[in-house]
Amino acid sequence: MKYGSLLGWGVVIYAVMSLTWSGLVMYGLAVGMLSLFFRLCVLIIVTTIAGHSLRFHSWKDILPYSMFWAIMMAALDAIYTVPFSGWAIYSDWYLWVGYGLVALVPLLTPLLRPLPENHET
Numbered sequence: 001m002k003y004g005s006l007l008g009w010g011v012v013i014y015a016v017m018s019l020t021w022s023g024l025v026m027y028g029l030a031v032g033m034l035s036l037f038f039r040l041c042v043l044i045i046v047t048t049i050a051g052h053s054l055r056f057h058s059w060k061d062i063l064p065y066s067m068f069w070a071i072m073m074a075a076l077d078a079i080y081t082v083p084f085s086g087w088a089i090y091s092d093w094y095l096w097v098g099y100g101l102v103a104l105v106p107l108l109t110p111l112l113r114p115l116p117e118n119h120e121t
Contacts, residue, residue: 002054006065009050010072013102016046017073018080036094043101051106052113059107070103 020042024030050069056062081089089095 051109
């Protein structure tokens with residue numbers, strides 16, 4: 001288990017998404033489908049980079065990391081967002097889609113990596 005990647009990428013994913021959301025709110029762009037599309041694109045990009053950085057060739061090796069990252073997102077939302085927005089944030093389906101993407105997108109990154117030369121099919 002790569003504990004630096006486990007904790008580090010969890011923090012990076014949360015920080016990038018928090019900065020993205022804060023920037024959209026600051027400039028009055030947080031509402032609407034374009035905002036949702038932009039946030040989903042940012043989330044997919046950062047989770048793809050995180051999954052790819054693990055350098056695993058099987059989704060089974062990535063699964064513990066991506067599940068931990070998704071749980072970490074929910075926990076950090078409880079710590080940092082709930083005090084300001086309340087527990088109602090968990091009733092927003094967009095949030096759950098985000099957690100799902102954090103868990104699933106990294107699992108697809110082995111498809112972007114060439115197989116090792118000594119790999120048998």
